[in-house]
Amino acid sequence: MPSSSVDHSDPVFELHRGGKLAVASTVPLTSREDLSLAYTPGVAKVCEAIAADPELVDDYTWVSHTVAVVTDGSAVLGLGNIGPRAAMPVMEGKAVLFKQFGGVDAVPICLDTQDVDQIVATVVALAPSFGGINLEDISAPRCFEIERRLDELLPIPVFHDDQHGTAIVVLAALRNAATLLNRKLGDLRVVVSGAGAAGVAVTRMLAAGGVNPGEIVVCDSRGVLHPDREGLTPVKAELAEFTNAARCQGGITDALRGADVLIGVSGGQIPEQAVAGMAPGGIVFALANPTPEVHPDVAGRHVAVVATGRSDFPNQINNVLAFPGIFRGALDARATRITDNMKVAAADAIASVVAENLTADAIVPSPLDPRVAPAVAEAVLDAARRDGVARA
Known part of the structure; x- marks a missing residue:
């Protein structure tokens, strides 16, 4: 009943x-x-x-x-x-x-x-x-x-979408945001707030996609990850080893001081003064849903480009931009697995759909854009063949 x-x-x-x-x-x-x-x-x-x-x-x-x-x-x-x-x-x-x-x-x-x-x-x-x-x-x-x-x-293929779908769309969005601001991925200092499934995958995907891993700082609820911090899980300890080359310590405010990019995948709230400490012309992806780590209007006072996970603000980082095309391409290839190169190819394809018409409010396509899934599928299929994991 x-x-x-x-x-x-x-x-x-x-x-x-x-x-x-x-x-x-x-x-x-x-x-x-x-x-x-x-x-x-x-x-x-x-x-x-x-x-x-x-x-x-x-x-x-x-x-x-x-x-x-x-x-x-x-x-x-x-x-x-x-x-x-x-x-x-x-x-x-x-x-x-x-x-x-x-x-x-x-x-x-x-x-x-x-x-x-x-x-x-x-x-x-x-x-x-x-x-x-x-x-x-x-x-x-x-x-x-x-x-x-x-x-x-x-x-x-086995694909945990909460990890890799989010990471792929984040990489696509960051590529286009950097292009819009005339920046190079390899020159950006990035802070990832959150070291759960999405945070780990985003960090690894950014490193695979061209961000200098030493310039990525990852924070969890206890602060910055670094090799000397006690009590790290094996996954967090691995992140700490290949990120944060400067061995920054402290909390999110310390990590964001002078940073170019904030990617929030934690759900924890980030104070406005921490965002205000970022470098000029910054980028904030506050992806917690329904309550972003920092409200887009607040972030917009201090940075040049803002994205969220919500559909009622510009630049929605939505996994639907990734997973349908990724599986379509992997299935068409009869792939045995989904490789890092296939994920990067998917991110590039998503970015390319709007690459000719970038604005601060349009660094990723709409989730309803019919061009996205076919572009992603074709890119993933080609990458699967290059990587030798395709059976068709």
Whole structure:
């Protein structure tokens, strides 16, 4: 029975009633001949062919255009650990975006376990049904191990969108912001506020995309990461080793003093005086949603370019710019994995869509721009072939 706490007149609930997905047949089933071809006896012929040559599964089933969207419900949006059932509306939404923007079929799978071993074993067991695995809303640090292990075990792409989707769009936006301001990525001093899944991936992606890693300073809730700081997790200790060459210490205000770029992926609030201490002509990406680390209007008093994760401000850093095209390209390539070069190629493609018409309020395309996913897919496909991970 519906909960009495739900306002059934709210259009949000009305849109979600019955879910946002359905299964539809792609073949006719109107005659006995149709049935004999789609099911018995005809289907046995296809089964025997795939048994003899397993790669034919890509040609004669949905595997080549379908991904699993997998979560354990431990880090859903800004809602936290709300569990698998409450995560389902988000996973359905993700699947709808895959189809709408990338032409990729996607199946939401919400697992009733948060044990790393069980998640890995379950996804490995499910993998023959899919051409790729999109991990979603799994909390750090478990998400790092889950992705790493699945990437090693499976012959298909595994992609944790909360990490890499965000990082790819951030790199695209930073490329265009730097171009607009007549700056080079390699000359920028960047502060990343947040050392969770997104912060780690953003840091690594910026380094792969041309930012000098020694000029990146990463902060968590306890302050700046540096090798001498006690109590660092293995992931944070690794970040500390290859970033922050000047060995800056202290808090976010210390890190931002003289910095060119602030990338907020933490949800923690950053005071205006800290942003005021940045170098002139700065860039702020305050991506916490719904409450940015620093309000865009406040940041705009002190820097030249501002982006957020929200749709009601200019320059929305939205993962939908990345993941549909990335999986479309990876599936078209029948890639065995998604490489760093494929991610950088995706960022370059996103940036290129608006490169000829840059303004301070338009450094990334609209999430609804129909040019984005095809451009990303083509770039990812080409990169997969260059990296030798394509089977097509």
